[in-house]
Amino acid sequence: MSAPLLIVGSYVSPYVRKVLVCLESKGLAYEIDPIVPFFGDDDFARLSPLRQVPVLVDGDLVLNDSTVICQYLEERYPTPALYPTDLGQRAQARWLEEFADTRMGQVIIWQLFNQLVIRRAVWGKEPDQALLARTYEQDLPAIFDYLEGQLPESGWLFGAPSMAEISLACFIRNAQFARYQLDAARWPRLAGSMARTLELPAFARLAAFELICTHTPIAQQREALRQAGAPISSRSFGRAEPVPGVMGRD
Ligand SMILES: N[C@@H](CCC(=O)N[C@@H](CS)C(=O)NCC(=O)O)C(=O)O
Structure with a gap:
């Protein structure tokens, strides 16, 4: 086997x-x-x-x-x-995946979640308040305005759940961990699409x-x-103390 x-x-x-x-x-x-x-x-x-x-x-x-x-x-x-078969739609799905990984990664992970959660837990550092203010006031709204223009009023972008919605929702989940709630009155399509995606059994099981x-x-x-029943491997690549990454982030 x-x-x-x-x-x-x-x-x-x-x-x-x-x-x-x-x-x-x-x-x-x-x-x-x-x-x-x-x-x-x-x-x-x-x-x-x-x-x-x-x-x-x-x-x-x-x-x-x-x-x-x-x-x-x-x-x-x-x-x-999980990717649409139509070539144009497939490329569109990949772009939204790329947008999520790059821009939402920068803003939601490094400027929000890392500042509020990881940085303190791993390195014992306090959040950068000026960066947080810019994140809430400018960077997050700009991301959500863009996505509001991309997503459908109801249902799925490509007829069925795709890596586009899945990728976006993965980052929205971390915003939730940082206690950020999407304003559904301001971004109704995005809020609806993300709620539908996060309710998928695959997300719910995690x-x-x-x-x-x-x-x-x-x-x-x-x-x-x-x-708790997670499928934990017998071998771990973990160590007890953190070491700085090679990408220069903390
Ligand atoms: N482009 C990579 C990004 C992965 C990434 O940034 N992972 C973060 C965890 S959320 C990480 O390992 N960060 C440590 C570091 O950048 O030093 C991917 O899509 O897998």
């Missing part, structure tokens, strides 16, 4: 979530080594040259980057399809494990997740 797919990375990371939702949607078995970024050991650095999560290990194959991993899973396990991570000290998360 071949080894199950292994995902390295915490349930709290939106990039890891993207891959987990993809696996859950396709009904694929997997194990997870839920390490928090910056807590990877030397073997992790060999698997992930940017010292970032997620990493997918499929036998001898090691893949980095959530988009690369999701496209691999889509090509290897095509049903149910919610209990995400909650454990956001409420448990980092050192105890692995055991707490195992006790």
Whole structure:
């Protein structure tokens, strides 16, 4: 029997979530080594040259980057399809995925979630209040204004849930962890689309494990997740103390 797919990375990371939702949607078995970024050991650095999560290990194959991993899973396990078949729509879905990973990643992860949650927990640093103010007043509204113009009033962008909505919702989930609630009166299409997406069974199945991570000290998360029934791998690439990443972020 071949080894199950292994995902390295915490349930709290939106990039890891993207891959987990993809696996859950396709009904694929997997194990997870839920390490928090910056807590990877030397073997992790060999698997992930940017010292970032997620990493997918499929036998001898090691893949980095959530988009690369999701496209691999889509090509290897095509049903149910998570990218539209029409070429134009497929490219559009990829753009929204890219927009989520790049711009929402910058603003929601690094300027909001990292400032309010990770930075304090990992490095003991206080948030940058000027950056937070700019994030709430300018950067988040600009992102949401753009997405409001892209999304349908009801239903799915491409007729069925796709990686476009899944990618966007992965970041909205982290905004929720940072106690940011989308204003549904100001961005009704976005709020409706994200609520529908976050209610998908694949997202719902991860919610209990995400909650454990956001409420448990980092050192105890692995055991707490195992006790809650998460498919925790026997081998971990984690280490006890954080080390700065190679991307110069903290
Ligand atoms: N483009 C990558 C981005 C992954 C990423 O930024 N992961 C974060 C976790 S949310 C990370 O590992 N950060 C550590 C660092 O950048 O040093 C992807 O799509 O997988």
